[in-house]
Amino acid sequence: MTLLQLDGVSVRFGGRAVVDRVDLAVAAHETVCVLGPSGSGKSTLLRVVAGLQPVSAGRVLLDGADQAAVPVHRRGVGLMFQDHQLFPHRDVGGNVAFGLRMRGSARTAYRPRVAELLDLVGLPGAQGRAVASLSGGEQQRVALARALAPSPRLLMLDEPLGQLDRGLRERLVVELRELFSRLGTTVLAVTHDQGEAFALADRVIVMRDGRIAQAGTPLEVWQRPADRFVARFLGFENVVPATVSAGAAATPWGTVPVPEGSSEGERQLLVRPAGVHLVRDGLAAVVESRTFRGTHVALRLRPEAGPALEAECALAAAPAAGDRVHVAFAPAEVVVLAAEAPDTP
Numbered sequence: 001m002t003l004l005q006l007d008g009v010s011v012r013f014g015g016r017a018v019v020d021r022v023d024l025a026v027a028a029h030e031t032v033c034v035l036g037p038s039g040s041g042k043s044t045l046l047r048v049v050a051g052l053q054p055v056s057a058g059r060v061l062l063d064g065a066d067q068a069a070v071p072v073h074r075r076g077v078g079l080m081f082q083d084h085q086l087f088p089h090r091d092v093g094g095n096v097a098f099g100l101r102m103r104g105s106a107r108t109a110y111r112p113r114v115a116e117l118l119d120l121v122g123l124p125g126a127q128g129r130a131v132a133s134l135s136g137g138e139q140q141r142v143a144l145a146r147a148l149a150p151s152p153r154l155l156m157l158d159e160p161l162g163q164l165d166r167g168l169r170e171r172l173v174v175e176l177r178e179l180f181s182r183l184g185t186t187v188l189a190v191t192h193d194q195g196e197a198f199a200l201a202d203r204v205i206v207m208r209d210g211r212i213a214q215a216g217t218p219l220e221v222w223q224r225p226a227d228r229f230v231a232r233f234l235g236f237e238n239v240v241p242a243t244v245s246a247g248a249a250a251t252p253w254g255t256v257p258v259p260e261g262s263s264e265g266e267r268q269l270l271v272r273p274a275g276v277h278l279v280r281d282g283l284a285a286v287v288e289s290r291t292f293r294g295t296h297v298a299l300r301l302r303p304e305a306g307p308a309l310e311a312e313c314a315l316a317a318a319p320a321a322g323d324r325v326h327v328a329f330a331p332a333e334v335v336v337l338a339a340e341a342p343d344t345p
C-alpha cells in the first residue's frame with residue numbers, strides 16, 4: 001500500500017526549479033533514502049512533504065489524501081534534523097515527552113511511553129539526564145525517540161547522522177534499520193552519504209538538479225548506475241565514452257570486453273576497480289599511488305593511453321608506487337551506461 005505519493009511536484013525559487021516534476025511513491029513500512037549532492041533539492045523535497053514548503057506545482061498525498069490544505073501539525077509526519085534539535089533546558093525525558101505533549105497527551109499517560117521510547121533507542125532510564133551531558137550519538141538517539149514519540153505515520157530524517165564520526169554512524173545506521181523494521185515505520189530520509197543510504201534504505205532515490213536521476217534498490221543502483229552522473233556520484237572514477245559492438249567496447253584505454261547482452265552504440269562505460277586486473281601482458285600503466293583499505297589495496301594507475309584508472313588488488317600482490325604494470329579488464333565488472341546526456345558535466 002502506498003503511504004506517500006508525490007505527483008509532478010515542483011518547487012521554484014525565483015524561476016529556478018529546485019525540485020522539478022518529481023514523481024515518487026513510498027510504500028507503507030518502506031525506508032526510502034534520497035541521495036544526491038549538495039543543492040540537488042533533497043531537503044526541499046522533505047520540507048514539501050512535511051508541509052513546511054509550498055509547492056509550485058503538483059500534489060502530495062498521504063494515505064491517498066491530498067495534503068494541500070493540511071497544516072504541518074496535522075500531517076502525522078515526524079521530522080528529525082541533524083542539528084539544533086534538542087531543547088537544552090529540558091532533560092532527556094522532557095525532550096522525548098515534547099512530541100507527546102504537543103499531541104495533547106496527559107502527563108500521566110506519557111511517562112510510560114517515554115520510558116518505552118528510551119528503551120527502544122538504547123538509553124534506558126536516561127529520563128533525568130541533562131542534554132548537555134550526552135555524547136553526540138546519545139543526543140541523536142534522544143532526537144530519534146522524540147521524533148518517534150507521537151507514532152508518526154511517516155518518519156522523515158534529514159542527514160540524521162551527519163554530525164557524527166564514521167564509526168558511530170556505521171553502528172547507528174545498523175541500529176536504525178533494525179528499529180525501523182521492528183516497528184514497521186515508514187521512513188523517508190535524505191543524505192549525501194551513499195554508504196549511509198545504502199545501509200539504511202530498501203530503496204534509494206538519486207537526485208540531480210531537482211530531478212530523480214535513478215531509483216532502485218541499493219543493489220540495483222550499485223550494480224547498474226543509470227548514467228555517468230550516478231556512477232561518478234557513487235564514487236566510481238573509471239567512466240569513459242565508448243563505442244560498443246559485438247561484445248566489446250572501443251575506449252580510450254583500448255578494447256574492453258563487455259558483459260553479454262550489453263546495449264550497443266555510443267555509450268558511457270564504467271569499469272569497477274575490481275575489474276581492473278594486473279596481468280603479464282596488457283595495457284601498460286605506472287602506479288601513481290597505493291592506498292591500504294583494510295581488505296585490499298586501492299591503486300591509482302596512469303595508463304599509457306586514456307585517463308587515470310582505479311584498480312583494486314590483494315595486499316600480497318600489491319605493486320609499489322612508481323612500478324610499471326600491465327592491466328586487463330574483467331567483463332563481469334564492466335557496466336555499459338546510457339549515452340552521455342548533453343548537459344552532463
Ligand SMILES: Nc1ncnc2c1ncn2[C@@H]1O[C@H](COP(=O)(O)OP(=O)(O)OP(=O)(O)O)[C@@H](O)[C@H]1O
Nearest residue numbers: 013018036037038039040041042043044045190192
Ligand atoms: N527558501 C529558498 N529560497 C531560495 N533558494 C532556496 C531556498 N531553499 C533552498 N534553496 C535553494 O534550492 C537548492 C536546493 O536546496 P536543498 O537544501 O533542497 O538541497 P539539498 O540537496 O538538501 O542540499 P544539501 O545537501 O546541501 O542540504 C539550493 O540551490 C538552495 O540554495
